[in-house]
Amino acid sequence: MSELLIKDKEIVVPGEELAVGMDFLPSYGTYRRGDKIISNMVGLVHIEGKVVKLIPLSGKYAPKKEDTIIGQVIDVAMSGWRIETNCAYSAMVSLKDATSDFIARGADLTQYFDIGDWVVAKIINVTSQKLVDMTMKGPGLRKLKGGRVTRINTNKVPRVIGKAGSMVTMIKVSTDTKIIVGQNGVVWIQGEPEMESIAVDAIKMIENQSHVSGLTDKVKEFLEKATGKKIEMPEYNR
Amino acid sequence: MMAYKREKRKNDEPREITAKAGIIPRADGSGYFKIGNTEAYAAVYGPRNLFPRFKQNPTKGILRCNYNMMPFSGMGNRVRPGANRRSKEISMITENALIPVLDLHEFPNSVVDVFIELPQTDAGSRCAGICAASIALADAGLAMKDLVSSVAVGHLGGTVFVDLDYNEEAFDEGDVADIPIAFIPKTEEYSLLQMDGITSKEILFEALEVSKKAIEIIYKAQQDALKQRYKEGQK
Numbered sequence: 001m002s003e004l005l006i007k008d009k010e011i012v013v014p015g016e017e018l019a020v021g022m023d024f025l026p027s028y029g030t031y032r033r034g035d036k037i038i039s040n041m042v043g044l045v046h047i048e049g050k051v052v053k054l055i056p057l058s059g060k061y062a063p064k065k066e067d068t069i070i071g072q073v074i075d076v077a078m079s080g081w082r083i084e085t086n087c088a089y090s091a092m093v094s095l096k097d098a099t100s101d102f103i104a105r106g107a108d109l110t111q112y113f114d115i116g117d118w119v120v121a122k123i124i125n126v127t128s129q130k131l132v133d134m135t136m137k138g139p140g141l142r143k144l145k146g147g148r149v150t151r152i153n154t155n156k157v158p159r160v161i162g163k164a165g166s167m168v169t170m171i172k173v174s175t176d177t178k179i180i181v182g183q184n185g186v187v188w189i190q191g192e193p194e195m196e197s198i199a200v201d202a203i204k205m206i207e208n209q210s211h212v213s214g215l216t217d218k219v220k221e222f223l224e225k226a227t228g229k230k231i232e233m234p235e236y237n238r
Numbered sequence: 239m240m241a242y243k244r245e246k247r248k249n250d251e252p253r254e255i256t257a258k259a260g261i262i263p264r265a266d267g268s269g270y271f272k273i274g275n276t277e278a279y280a281a282v283y284g285p286r287n288l289f290p291r292f293k294q295n296p297t298k299g300i301l302r303c304n305y306n307m308m309p310f311s312g313m314g315n316r317v318r319p320g321a322n323r324r325s326k327e328i329s330m331i332t333e334n335a336l337i338p339v340l341d342l343h344e345f346p347n348s349v350v351d352v353f354i355e356l357p358q359t360d361a362g363s364r365c366a367g368i369c370a371a372s373i374a375l376a377d378a379g380l381a382m383k384d385l386v387s388s389v390a391v392g393h394l395g396g397t398v399f400v401d402l403d404y405n406e407e408a409f410d411e412g413d414v415a416d417i418p419i420a421f422i423p424k425t426e427e428y429s430l431l432q433m434d435g436i437t438s439k440e441i442l443f444e445a446l447e448v449s450k451k452a453i454e455i456i457y458k459a460q461q462d463a464l465k466q467r468y469k470e471g472q473k
Binding site: 031038062130211 | 287
């Protein structure tokens with residue numbers, strides 16, 4: 001007889017028994033011991049038919065293929081740039097993935113990206129040894145000029161973005177700023193200095209209260225109070 | 239010979255426990271564990287880049303623990319700050335106690351740093367440190383098959399007691415043994431077993447048996463601390 005020992009969406013800690021019996025399958029964040037499925041980390045239980053998995057609630061960013069992230073150039077190499085990615089491993093952007101310009105051998109690469117520059121880039125490959133390759137070719141991938149950078153927990157990124165980008169659009173519209181949220185938890189904001197700081201507060205508020213239901217309304221209220229004007233959401237995002 | 243008698247608690251009862259998770263905002267994970275007058279803070283940083291490079295392991299990440307008693311944490315004289323022989327040993331046994339539950343294969347060439355600080359001690363500090371570190375590692379979102387619970391057991395003149403305090407440890411009217419253990423409840427394995435003193439085989443096994451109840455209480459406190467932190471969801 002197989003049986004679940006835990007409810008869907010419950011918070012579990014490492015070593016908790018989630019299910020017993022071979023009819024259930026262990027997925028991310030769980031493992032099988034004997035005929036039991038046991039949690040492997042702190043997370044929310046997510047049950048999909050027979051599959052039991054955990055949605056992690058904490059932890060550092062782990063580089064993943066196809067993720068768009070924000071990073072800082074930390075080194076300029078012979079034929080590319082090394083980027084700090086807010087995780088244990090730095091990434092490489094090679095010349096051919098950075099620009100379509102012709103660059104002569106031995107040219108000065110700092111005219112494209114210099115140490116300290118912030119960039120939005122997409123991960124194209126992650127090896128088993130966690131060597132990360134990134135590209136700057138693609139829509140929205142570029143060097144960031146001006147603005148400010150704040151860091152949030154990478155697990156809270158989906159909440160900050162919201163359904164179809166609704167949450168981040170609301171902050172953008174309300175504070176009249178440009179915002180880019182990297183999957184690695186680095187957020188770039190550009191606008192009027194006061195508005196930038198209101199946007200940072202709103203993002204921190206979402207991060208801290210990500211578990212609260214009706215958060216969108218709370219953030220809306222906060223933004224309207226802080227900026228002193230009503231939020232008119234664009235048609236496509238209502 | 240006078241047999242020792244406990245006044246305030248039963249022989250198999252640990253001191254009062256307070257456990258918390260996520261109390262150090264800038265750390266990737268943190269834990270607090272207080273048992274009686276012994277207090278431990280643990281902060282986890284990482285997985286992060288590891289230098290010097292020769293220490294890197296390409297097959298899996300490494301765990302690096304640092305145990306430190308603060309200058310006025312002791313029971314008498316000021317503790318001289320910085321590392322000493324004792325703290326180095328305890329750092330090592332803490333690492334060895336925690337590594338069996340951790341899976342760091344996802345993080346080759348990197349390191350997970352654990353800093354354990356003790357602002358106040360009254361015996362059982364390595365056990366409190368391991369309990370706090372175990373909470374902190376789970377809070378850091380690392381894959382671990384179970385939490386590690388740790389407590390000291392021992393005997394004073396042949397009677398087994400759990401979670402000795404400093405006065406009990408200093409008992410001088412007969413044989414004494416202080417046996418710090420760390421236990422992994424899910425697999426029923428011991429990941430730490432040390433001893434200071436004199437004991438017989440019978441008393442050792444009795445002590446391990448008696449410790450089970452205290453381990454259960456500590457394990458529950460650790461689980462509750464983590465659940466509490468994520469119910470509130472603050473950081």
